[in-house]
Amino acid sequence: MDVTSFWLAGRPATGDETFSVTNPYDGRVVGEVAVPTEAQVEEAVAAADAVRAQAAALPVHVRAEALAHVSRRLAERSEEIARLITAENGKPLLWARAEVNRAVSVFRFAAEEARRWSPTTQRLDTDPGGAGRLAYVSRVPKGPVLGIAPFNFPLNLTAHKVAPAIAVGAPIVVKPAPATPLSALVLGEILAETDLPAGMVSVLPVPNDRAPALVDDPRLPVVSFTGSVPVGWAIRERAPRKHVTLELGGNAAAVVLADADLDWAATRIGLFSNYQAGQSCIAVQRVYVDRGVYEAFVPKLVEAVGSLVTGDPWDGATQVGPLVSTDAAERVESWVNEAVAAGAKVLTGGTRDGAVYAPTVLADVPADAKVLREEVFGPVLVVQPVDGVDEAFAQVNDSSFGLQAGVFTRSLDVAFRAHRELNVGGVIIGDVPSYRADQMPYGGVKDSGVGREGLHSAMSDYTEEKVMVLTGIDL
Structure with missing residues (x-):
């Protein structure tokens, strides 16, 4: 060579x-x-x-x-x-x-x-x-x-x-x-x-x-x-x-409020928690869903994640490929296993094949779990119910990171409130935190x-x- x-x-x-x-x-x-x-x-x-x-x-x-x-x-x-x-x-x-x-x-x-x-x-x-x-x-x-x-x-x-x-x-x-x-x-x-x-x-x-x-x-x-x-x-x-x-780094959060288009939110979050095999600082890692729509939303999210095409990166249809190394995939696997041992439930995924880790959705994750507190940098998301905007925004801010956040809402008032209150470098309204236009300012606060x-x-x-x-x- x-x-x-x-x-x-x-x-x-x-x-x-x-x-x-x-x-x-x-x-x-x-x-x-x-x-x-x-x-x-x-x-x-x-x-x-x-x-x-x-x-x-x-x-x-x-x-x-x-x-x-x-x-x-x-x-x-x-x-x-x-x-x-x-x-x-x-x-x-x-x-x-x-x-x-x-x-x-x-x-x-x-x-x-x-x-x-x-x-x-x-x-x-x-x-x-x-x-x-x-x-x-x-x-x-x-x-x-x-x-x-x-x-x-x-x-x-x-x-x-x-x-x-x-x-x-x-x-x-x-x-x-x-x-x-x-x-x-x-x-x-x-x-x-x-x-x-x-x-x-x-x-x-x-x-x-x-x-x-x-x-x-x-x-x-x-x-x-x-x-x-x-x-x-x-x-x-x-x-x-x-x-x-x-x-x-980041452990980017998406908020799904009661007035959101649930199908759109599930599709976008499902894809962008797993694009680049989750190896993006703004991949969706934490999802906070208004309790009033939680039961309706979670099956849609699980279906969106489970339908992603995973495997050979040379196949033009593949959406989720390997992590950068087997060591990286093993670390993600260990963090998920640690959360499950502490009471988390795997709604889909949770398996590894070499450097490929299956797109994974976790629920009932303990508040101190690494998959919630740290940056997974892998195809794993945590979904949790919240009681309205106040709790949702408090959960987003309860992080050592602050790169970008996404808020799915149709309310302009809530959009501007998110911009005021969320302690992040960028707020994306109506879409995932993973959105980045290369000409716009991009960066974070805190450990981001x-x-x-x-x-x-x-x-x-x-x-x-x-x-x-x-x-x-x-x-």
């Missing part, structure tokens, strides 16, 4: 070692990836630091055209890249194709935002001392970005780090997840086709134990991390003088992280205001 190169300051390179990438469903090797040496990592970081001024001064049209080029090339190679995502991650082709399409949009949105990204002016003669003065306010890059991407959306969540960096003129060093580096490396290949300066983008598949050196490096003043809660907060504590954006992604939001995160005051202006 040919060795896949990494991307060092815009050019392909190999190191002294390689590692294998395996498919979670059948265990076969799908790629052999070169590992950068420490000297090569140093070269990449030094190149990003050396090009920072040139990158920041790039004309908008150069940045925008590079981003548009990536969007076009991802679209042209969409099926190839989707199959690569399925190969390395195990997600069904259904979702891999959707991920590529989202990445196409991310780079297109970034190109559009880059063209809109303009300085503002502010009159200062609102006070006599400011007569004849005008402030010109621009946003300038804080410096090169270290982007650390997760395994669950190996292309699109890498895109969410790379695209805003290019849009604002910030160099970026990407560290993909060791389990799923191949799609990020294809992105590096496509970026190398653009006219961006050498050194502006590097994609370095280094093992996790070498990431702290990158986090510590003062030449990378911005860190954008998506991943686990412990690692994310450890990065922030390790780099207190850096700008650190964290997109961490700090900062926001979404193109405009991330561009703001990567930059800071810089003011020039013009004096003696006849306004």
Whole structure:
């Protein structure tokens, strides 16, 4: 098998070692990836630091055209890249194709935002001392970005780090997840086709134990991390003088109120508790149903979950594939078994075959069970009855996480109340918390992280205001 190169300051390179990438469903090797040496990592970081001024001064049209080029090339190679995502991650082709399409949009949105990204002016003669003065306010890059991407959306969540960096003129060093580096490396290949300066983008598949050196490096003043809660907060504590954006975990809740369309709610919750095999920070994990419709709703939910097509990710009809590893599936299995031993009832699912865990619905789950309190990151949901809106919202907020929540209601008053009262980064009315438009602000509170992604939001995160005051202006 040919060795896949990494991307060092815009050019392909190999190191002294390689590692294998395996498919979670059948265990076969799908790629052999070169590992950068420490000297090569140093070269990449030094190149990003050396090009920072040139990158920041790039004309908008150069940045925008590079981003548009990536969007076009991802679209042209969409099926190839989707199959690569399925190969390395195990997600069904259904979702891999959707991920590529989202990445196409991310780079297109970034190109559009880059063209809109303009300085503002502010009159200062609102006070006599400011007569004849005008402030010109621009946003300038804080410096090169270290982007650390997760395994669950190996292309699109890498895109969410790379695209805003290019849009604002910030160099970026990407560290993909060791389990799923191949799609990020294809992105590096496509970026190398653009006219961006050498050194502006590097994609370095280094093992996790070498990431702290990158986090510590003062030449990378911005860190954008998506991943686990412990690692994310450890990065922030390790780099207190850096700008650190964290997109961490969640145990997303959906609320089904008495006025909801129960068939729609059951279908959406059933699918989006199990898409990506539940390996999404906003997959539905907790479902709170008004007691008045609980008995009518639960059979609909169980039927929706039980009808999902599970198994071979290469089959275009498959909706739920394997988790990223057998170890991950065994952990999910142990959490479910622990809940059942404490009194929970399995309404459907609850079985494992290798890395595939059957879509599972649990009821009567004890309040302290891991499947309720922590992030399962697997195809498991817990359904519970509640007495009205007050209890439902209290249950949603009774979590150490706060990424997104979904509320199925037809009431506009309840919708705005949810927006006011739910302690999360985003509230989705009439649908699951799993809904995300890539251009909107996205991020959480509490243990779900700090900062926001979404193109405009991330561009703001990567930059800071810089003011020039013009004096003696006849306004």
